[in-house]
Amino acid sequence: MGEEFSLEHRFQAYIDAENKIEPKDWMPENYRKTIVRQMSQHAHSEVVGMLPEANWITRAPSLRSKLILLAKVQDEGGHGLYLYSAAETLGVSREQMIDDLLQGKAKYSSIFNYPTLNWADMGAIGWLVDGAAIANQVMLCRTSYGPYARAMVRICKEESFHQRQGYEIMMHMAAGTPEQKAMAQDALNRWWWPALMMFGPADAASPNTAQSMAWKIKRKTNDELRQEFVDKTVPQATFIGLTVPDSHLKWNEVTGHYDFGPIDWEEFTQVVKGNGPCNKERLAARNKAHQEGQWVRDAATAFAKKQQARAAAPVSATNPSAA
Amino acid sequence: MTQPDTWPLWEVFVRSKNGLAHKHSGSLHAPDAETALKSARDVYTRRSEGISIWVLPSSSIVASSPDEKEPLFAPSDDKPYRHPTFYDIPDEVGHM
Numbered sequence: 001m002g003e004e005f006s007l008e009h010r011f012q013a014y015i016d017a018e019n020k021i022e023p024k025d026w027m028p029e030n031y032r033k034t035i036v037r038q039m040s041q042h043a044h045s046e047v048v049g050m051l052p053e054a055n056w057i058t059r060a061p062s063l064r065s066k067l068i069l070l071a072k073v074q075d076e077g078g079h080g081l082y083l084y085s086a087a088e089t090l091g092v093s094r095e096q097m098i099d100d101l102l103q104g105k106a107k108y109s110s111i112f113n114y115p116t117l118n119w120a121d122m123g124a125i126g127w128l129v130d131g132a133a134i135a136n137q138v139m140l141c142r143t144s145y146g147p148y149a150r151a152m153v154r155i156c157k158e159e160s161f162h163q164r165q166g167y168e169i170m171m172h173m174a175a176g177t178p179e180q181k182a183m184a185q186d187a188l189n190r191w192w193w194p195a196l197m198m199f200g201p202a203d204a205a206s207p208n209t210a211q212s213m214a215w216k217i218k219r220k221t222n223d224e225l226r227q228e229f230v231d232k233t234v235p236q237a238t239f240i241g242l243t244v245p246d247s248h249l250k251w252n253e254v255t256g257h258y259d260f261g262p263i264d265w266e267e268f269t270q271v272v273k274g275n276g277p278c279n280k281e282r283l284a285a286r287n288k289a290h291q292e293g294q295w296v297r298d299a300a301t302a303f304a305k306k307q308q309a310r311a312a313a314p315v316s317a318t319n320p321s322a323a
Numbered sequence: 324m325t326q327p328d329t330w331p332l333w334e335v336f337v338r339s340k341n342g343l344a345h346k347h348s349g350s351l352h353a354p355d356a357e358t359a360l361k362s363a364r365d366v367y368t369r370r371s372e373g374i375s376i377w378v379l380p381s382s383s384i385v386a387s388s389p390d391e392k393e394p395l396f397a398p399s400d401d402k403p404y405r406h407p408t409f410y411d412i413p414d415e416v417g418h419m
């Protein structure tokens with residue numbers, strides 16, 4: 001007990017001195033658990049996050065936009081892989097994590113349980129959803145767990161085009177026909193509040209925040225990140241002539257931030273619990289894709305085995321000249 | 324004459340400080356992993372270059388062939404839309 005205490009003290013002092021924790025370093029069990037949980041949820045979010053956009057790849061309005069969307073969705077798949085690998089440095093297996101996701105036991109970002117109704121949603125997702133994710137991920141580039149931080153640096157680099165391509169779609173639609181502008185506004189109306197919820201519960205309702213901040217897993221609280229996002233995004237909406245759907249939204253001269261209206265946390269809770277508009281659909285789509293990909297994995301394994309057997313066999317047995 | 328050198332070759336990766344990834348430093352010959360690790364310390368970290376070392380058999384590295392450079396890497400060259408600079412975003416909306 002006493003030894004554990006001093007180990008934890010040293011661990012905290014090490015973190016306080018801005019050192020990174022690496023896989024073989026001693027760490028409190030709860031730190032390990034928190035990091036594994038956060039990295040696996042993050043990985044799941046990247047993977048499930050492909051679904052709402054993949055829905056529109058075949059219906060992109062031009063070859064240019066199709067190439068871009070394809071490239072973006074491809075990136076998200078890669079992000080999932082980086083994060084699963086980073087989590088594996090702590091001894092959890094990818095199979096287990098994916099199994100938890102497929103069985104509905106694991107969480108992923110609540111935002112991906114909303115439907116993508118039309119092309120404007122591709123703009124809103126890139127601009128708002130990737131924008132919110134980037135705010136969080138830029139912070140995580142300085143998280144205390146080394147492999148997580150390094151994965152984040154790579155991801156942030158790749159993300160940089162995601163938000164810009166989304167905003168470009170919104171910019172073009174907002175400057176288009178009245179119908180196109182109305183679509184852009186409608187997409188903003190539908191995605192604004194769920195995007196704000198992406199940062200998680202208010203600080204007052206988030207009991208784990210203090211420990212995560214002390215361990216420097218997080219560097220900013222949910223509310224701080226949310227405020228940062230609002231302050232950055234509101235002028236971007238105004239610039240293209242769109243209106244953020246919040247009647248309470250007002251610039252506050254004293255604080256130097258935007259004041260914004262209350263978030264419907266009941267909606268958030270319901271979506272997290274599995275009762276969002278698309279929870280079942282997303283999980284079903286993920287399971288279907290996993291099952292339908294089974295033959296590819298089987299074929300790859302069979303091929304590898306065959307190659308190994310060939311390499312091990314005596315030359316005469318595989319010599320095709322005999323045939 | 325003397326026995327030929329049958330010790331395998333090991334690749335050495337050194338982490339210079341926590342937070343950074345292990346980076347390839349070079350290689351060395353050693354009879355086993357333990358000795359490779361010790362030799363790597365002596366050869367590659369004499370001036371405090373590292374705080375962690377990885378060694379792995381060179382034979383376990385699978386490398387792409389220089390002949391395949393074209394088919395492997397050229398396809399990325401015509402995909403400028405993977406870069407942020409491909410998009411014209413006005414300066415007025417701030418860094419994105």
Ligand SMILES: [Fe+2]
Nearest residue numbers: 046075076079
């Ligand atoms: Fe991503």
Ligand SMILES: [Fe+2]
Nearest residue numbers: 076130159162
């Ligand atoms: Fe993204």
